[in-house]
Amino acid sequence: MRQGKRERLLGAAIELLHQEGVERTTLADIAHRAEVPAGGVYYYFKTKDDVVTAVIDAHAAQVRANLTEIESRHDSPKARLKALVEQFASQRELIAEFGCPLGTICSELGNRHLETSPAAVLMRLPIAWMGEQYRALGRDDAEELALELMAAYEGSALLANTMRDPSILTNAARRITRGIDAL
Amino acid sequence: MRQGKRERLLGAAIELLHQEGVERTTLADIAHRAEVPAGGVYYYFKTKDDVVTAVIDAHAAQVRANLTEIESRHDSPKARLKALVEQFASQRELIAEFGCPLGTICSELGNRHLETSPAAVLMRLPIAWMGEQYRALGRDDAEELALELMAAYEGSALLANTMRDPSILTNAARRITRGIDAL
DNA sequence: GTCTATAAATCGATAGAC
DNA sequence: GTCTATCGATTTATAGAC
Numbered sequence: 001m002r003q004g005k006r007e008r009l010l011g012a013a014i015e016l017l018h019q020e021g022v023e024r025t026t027l028a029d030i031a032h033r034a035e036v037p038a039g040g041v042y043y044y045f046k047t048k049d050d051v052v053t054a055v056i057d058a059h060a061a062q063v064r065a066n067l068t069e070i071e072s073r074h075d076s077p078k079a080r081l082k083a084l085v086e087q088f089a090s091q092r093e094l095i096a097e098f099g100c101p102l103g104t105i106c107s108e109l110g111n112r113h114l115e116t117s118p119a120a121v122l123m124r125l126p127i128a129w130m131g132e133q134y135r136a137l138g139r140d141d142a143e144e145l146a147l148e149l150m151a152a153y154e155g156s157a158l159l160a161n162t163m164r165d166p167s168i169l170t171n172a173a174r175r176i177t178r179g180i181d182a183l
Numbered sequence: 184m185r186q187g188k189r190e191r192l193l194g195a196a197i198e199l200l201h202q203e204g205v206e207r208t209t210l211a212d213i214a215h216r217a218e219v220p221a222g223g224v225y226y227y228f229k230t231k232d233d234v235v236t237a238v239i240d241a242h243a244a245q246v247r248a249n250l251t252e253i254e255s256r257h258d259s260p261k262a263r264l265k266a267l268v269e270q271f272a273s274q275r276e277l278i279a280e281f282g283c284p285l286g287t288i289c290s291e292l293g294n295r296h297l298e299t300s301p302a303a304v305l306m307r308l309p310i311a312w313m314g315e316q317y318r319a320l321g322r323d324d325a326e327e328l329a330l331e332l333m334a335a336y337e338g339s340a341l342l343a344n345t346m347r348d349p350s351i352l353t354n355a356a357r358r359i360t361r362g363i364d365a366l
Numbered sequence: 367g368t369c370t371a372t373a374a375a376t377c378g379a380t381a382g383a384c
Numbered sequence: 385g386t387c388t389a390t391c392g393a394t395t396t397a398t399a400g401a402c
Binding site for chain 2: 120164
Binding site for chain 1: 398
């Protein structure tokens with residue numbers, strides 16, 4: 001039962017931090033969406049920052065699972081890269097409404113004046129994975145290509161959300177896919 | 184004198200909304216940085232949202248001024264596009280520390296559930312201007328090229344801030360500039 | 367072990383003093 | 385016209401009841 005409520009709280013936090021942002025989301029909101037008594041959040045999480053950390057960890061686990069799943073479905077580096085781009089694009093409606101789940105949290109936590117952003121792992125994970133794919137293709141500028149792809153996606157996600165236009169992500173994905181094919 | 188204080192408040196708000204974010208910035212913070220009595224903000228602005236709107240308007244005016252200045256310095260569309268990219272890259276240290284002043288506010292205001300984001304103008308202005316330059320170069324995919332350039336810059340700004348690495352923006356600017364030259 | 371009642375602090379906003 | 389004192393509503397967090 002403890003596990004059930006903690007997971008419900010975490011799920012509610014993941015949704016709200018994405019849809020409302022970190023600062024605008026209150027612990028009462030999270031408790032309410034999880035159908036847990038208000039204030040009862042503190043039995044499962046020490047502080048609000050603890051909730052944020054748990055959400056980031058959950059996102060990181062999800063990213064790792066997605067990348068592993070792509071590796072099991074595709075053997076060639078090009079097919080793997082294209083599958084990831086396809087996965088990005090498939091979220092276009094959600095992204096146009098609320099922004100990229102990873103990008104928005106990185107943007108919001110990026111200006112807390114810490115040496116390193118607690119959400120940086122959410123960018124480093126897919127970038128490192130893409131770097132591996134580009135390296136397997138024999139590119140020695142693999143790291144820069146990976147950064148370029150991630151930037152193209154995150155920038156398109158920001159524009160799609162700002163303009164409320166999911167087609168911006170469709171077009172970006174098509175362009176990126178063509179770029180991978182042309183390697 | 185009224186003008187002096189209002190401008191000081193607006194300047195303080197521009198800095199704080201960039202460095203701390205919209206939600207984390209309080210009216211007391213703004214008043215303190217502007218050296219205006221706490222609470223006195225309400226004589227110059229009706230609500231906090233009014234302050235945010237004024238900051239967006241100020242950014243929009245700055246963007247317009249920058250674009251006009253580039254037009255006066257450069258005649259060719261390619262030189263103009265490269266000058267804008269150069270201007271983006273020149274802010275790399277600030278961006279690595281606090282994020283892009285336009286992108287962060289668009290990201291934070293993008294998930295308020297409004298039909299259209301109040302900060303969208305900050306993206307539309309430079310994109311429309313870049314579209315004009317690409318059109319002057321005879322490209323009929325001008326609008327998409329402009330979106331692609333803006334996305335590449337905003338995405339790189341997010342990564343540079345998340346990783347605390349201004350060189351990401353240097354590399355992105357070099358790549359984009361090469362792309363413009365190759366047109 | 368789980369949750370309620372409440373504290374402590376802070377924020378946006380206002381009424382009215384000067 | 386300008387600003388101070390303060391209100392009311394929230395929010396995070398805790399102490400202790402059940």
